[in-house]
Amino acid sequence: MATEILMPALSPTMEEGTLAKWLVKEGDTVSSGDILAEIETDKATMEFEAVDEGVMGKILIAEGTEGVKVNTPIAMLLDEGEDADSATVDTAQSQQPAPADKEQSSEDQKAAGLLHPSPAALKIDRSPDWPEGTEMKQTTVREALRDAMAEEMRRDDDVFLMGEEVAEYQGAYKISQGLLDEFGAKRVIDTPITEHGFAGIGVGAAFGGLRPIVEFMTFNFAMQAIDQIINSAAKTLYMSGGQMGCPIVFRGPNGAAARVGAQHSQDYAAWYSMIPGLKVVMPYSAADAKGLMKTAIRDPNPIIFLENEILYGRSFDVPVLDDFTIPFGKAKIWREGSDVTIVSFGIGMTYALEAAEALAKDGIEAEVIDLRTLRPLDYETVIESVKKTNRCVTVEEGFPVGSIGNHLSAYIMTHAFDYLDAPVLNMTGKDVPMPYAANLEKLALVTTKEVIDAVKQVTYR
Amino acid sequence: MAARKTAAKPNVSKDELLHYYREMLLIRRFEEKAGQLYGMGLIGGFCHLYIGQEAVVVGLEAAAEEGDKRVTSYRDHGHMLACGMDPKGVMAELTGREGGYSKGKGGSMHMFSKEKHFYGGHGIVAAQVPIGAGLAFADKYKGNDRVTFTYFGDGAANQGQVYESYNMAELWDLPVIFVIENNQYAMGTSTKRSTKSPSYWERGAAYGIPGEEVDGMDVLAVKAAGEKAVAHCRAGKGPYILEIKTYRYRGHSMSDPAKYRTREEVQKMREERDAIEHVREMLLQGKHASEDDLKAIDKEIKGIVNEAAEFSKESPEPALDELWTDIYAEA
Numbered sequence: 001m002a003t004e005i006l007m008p009a010l011s012p013t014m015e016e017g018t019l020a021k022w023l024v025k026e027g028d029t030v031s032s033g034d035i036l037a038e039i040e041t042d043k044a045t046m047e048f049e050a051v052d053e054g055v056m057g058k059i060l061i062a063e064g065t066e067g068v069k070v071n072t073p074i075a076m077l078l079d080e081g082e083d084a085d086s087a088t089v090d091t092a093q094s095q096q097p098a099p100a101d102k103e104q105s106s107e108d109q110k111a112a113g114l115l116h117p118s119p120a121a122l123k124i125d126r127s128p129d130w131p132e133g134t135e136m137k138q139t140t141v142r143e144a145l146r147d148a149m150a151e152e153m154r155r156d157d158d159v160f161l162m163g164e165e166v167a168e169y170q171g172a173y174k175i176s177q178g179l180l181d182e183f184g185a186k187r188v189i190d191t192p193i194t195e196h197g198f199a200g201i202g203v204g205a206a207f208g209g210l211r212p213i214v215e216f217m218t219f220n221f222a223m224q225a226i227d228q229i230i231n232s233a234a235k236t237l238y239m240s241g242g243q244m245g246c247p248i249v250f251r252g253p254n255g256a257a258a259r260v261g262a263q264h265s266q267d268y269a270a271w272y273s274m275i276p277g278l279k280v281v282m283p284y285s286a287a288d289a290k291g292l293m294k295t296a297i298r299d300p301n302p303i304i305f306l307e308n309e310i311l312y313g314r315s316f317d318v319p320v321l322d323d324f325t326i327p328f329g330k331a332k333i334w335r336e337g338s339d340v341t342i343v344s345f346g347i348g349m350t351y352a353l354e355a356a357e358a359l360a361k362d363g364i365e366a367e368v369i370d371l372r373t374l375r376p377l378d379y380e381t382v383i384e385s386v387k388k389t390n391r392c393v394t395v396e397e398g399f400p401v402g403s404i405g406n407h408l409s410a411y412i413m414t415h416a417f418d419y420l421d422a423p424v425l426n427m428t429g430k431d432v433p434m435p436y437a438a439n440l441e442k443l444a445l446v447t448t449k450e451v452i453d454a455v456k457q458v459t460y461r
Numbered sequence: 462m463a464a465r466k467t468a469a470k471p472n473v474s475k476d477e478l479l480h481y482y483r484e485m486l487l488i489r490r491f492e493e494k495a496g497q498l499y500g501m502g503l504i505g506g507f508c509h510l511y512i513g514q515e516a517v518v519v520g521l522e523a524a525a526e527e528g529d530k531r532v533t534s535y536r537d538h539g540h541m542l543a544c545g546m547d548p549k550g551v552m553a554e555l556t557g558r559e560g561g562y563s564k565g566k567g568g569s570m571h572m573f574s575k576e577k578h579f580y581g582g583h584g585i586v587a588a589q590v591p592i593g594a595g596l597a598f599a600d601k602y603k604g605n606d607r608v609t610f611t612y613f614g615d616g617a618a619n620q621g622q623v624y625e626s627y628n629m630a631e632l633w634d635l636p637v638i639f640v641i642e643n644n645q646y647a648m649g650t651s652t653k654r655s656t657k658s659p660s661y662w663e664r665g666a667a668y669g670i671p672g673e674e675v676d677g678m679d680v681l682a683v684k685a686a687g688e689k690a691v692a693h694c695r696a697g698k699g700p701y702i703l704e705i706k707t708y709r710y711r712g713h714s715m716s717d718p719a720k721y722r723t724r725e726e727v728q729k730m731r732e733e734r735d736a737i738e739h740v741r742e743m744l745l746q747g748k749h750a751s752e753d754d755l756k757a758i759d760k761e762i763k764g765i766v767n768e769a770a771e772f773s774k775e776s777p778e779p780a781l782d783e784l785w786t787d788i789y790a791e792a
Contacts, residue, residue: 006500006501009500010716011715012507044716045718046712051493051494051496070502160602186602191629196622196625198625198629200592200594200625201591201595204594205596208580208599210598210602232592236581237788239571240562241567247790298792299792
């Protein structure tokens, strides 16, 4: 039975080409791998090989023909002893071309939720983070993070910590103080200074069934490893059709510290929050640092846990509970108010809360929301608040372009447009690399005064 | 590459030879079919064929045991077939269908099988190398004696993360075999033009990792080297490097006109060094099989591949709501 040889597509975008030259003639015997013809695409001249074996029957398209559409029959391949004129074509033999792309109807798209993409609905437990009357203990963010890791390492032998100086040095910022003593060198592992490599080893270990916590001495250094974080950790569950997840926590200090210049002072919150497949956490208080870290370690997905060097030494009340966790996607309202909504996260909360107190003295009651996790993000709490206050100011230390504030502004515009009495203002770091000089650094960061001024602007005071 | 020594291989059984023949032929026929489906527009995007390199994975799989892991680059179809993944599921992933290993959401370069311990399928050159070391880290942590085969090409061998991985793998005695599939071209750049010291396996010496060069067109030589490397790793002695000299007959991907080498060079390899022909000769010369026996195998393999191709065309495209699934695992 004869087989039609079709004009091949030889690049991802080729639709037609020139049949430049036949390298076989009618009557030749060909076997798989023999070069049959040269075909010109828009980019190059390609050799076209035989897949099946047989005898060249009829050449249907002469050499030199331009504009031959992909999947046009260009020749007939005959079985031995077969005659070209009486041959029957075996169309069943793999020769149906690809179906033409059909336009997806808007009904199809609606069915799949394509026209109105919205973040997956979250089922959030809205009950308080801890029961009323729970005993509280003043704890630093540093201790809270350490306690969370230690508790989870006691709970699950597959949890381990790796990074630069995490073991014998007890952590460059002393977050892993005491962990080597308790868990030993098998589970608290000093790495060489090799971020790309150990991030990748962490990802592999997670694929292999462990629960790694990978510390970056700061998130600035994670830039060396960003391919492993984005392309390997975040995307594999999707690319594997749900087969292979990556339960890993990448953690470390993020954002400006003090006087360390442009390469050591950057807030990556907005960068990571853009990536589907990652979850992004950025706590402000010690209680949140602890409860969210424990949730992060138990989560089966890759987590970006953004800490802050300046906050490490601050003390907050932390509930004294055996197993205290906070779910992702649940914002915390630190202060209720009716005049304006201030939304922030991480160290931005410092400015937000200071501003709110100062504003209260002027008779402006601000509602202050700490997002706590940026992916998933608690849109509901923000929108409910804006519907009440009709005004919103966002506060973060990151760069202004493509910021979390920008995203929230768009979201609020889409979902609460009619409730807004003023434009949403985004208070951010300035659009400059971080300068070293003390006075310029101060100028580059967002300040409490700027937040106060922004609130006055949106409340028309 | 030196001409093959067709010395007698006294220790090879008929069954073993037939197994290699069958496995290598399956990969070749599968890849030829994939090339054809690509030409018909049924497979899209990038498609990197393994034709010519079959002896590498088939030889190393013969040295592997149940539970050993493997991870590789985007030229991954051969690895998946050799570790026992279903040709239908692989082909249907190439055509982007529901029946593919990743439900059509991964494509040629991104496939996985937990069941067969195949950890991808990675599209970023050399990203799989620290991942492979990490898989080995997990096995060492758990205290089993499994080994991870981490495959990468001569092109990837110049990436920095390979050497970061070498350092940590040897520092922590990780049971990982770094398999450099040296097919002599990183896309269109020959090793001569990219690398001052082209003996890639020797680079392990800087980290204390032993290694060797292997004739990748001889499946028996690959298997023997693989067994040695596996024994080293299982004994807890840390990583091992195999630089396997091989050759790809086709372009880097389907859209590569391959103008960086001559047709004669490719033809010479095919005629003088082809790994499948080599085993075929051994089978015939050793009177292990007749021409008719081999023809029957050819026919059987062709049947498997045609069945896979049919499945890959008949399997429906993924449902539209698959767009939104598998982004996060349920917490």
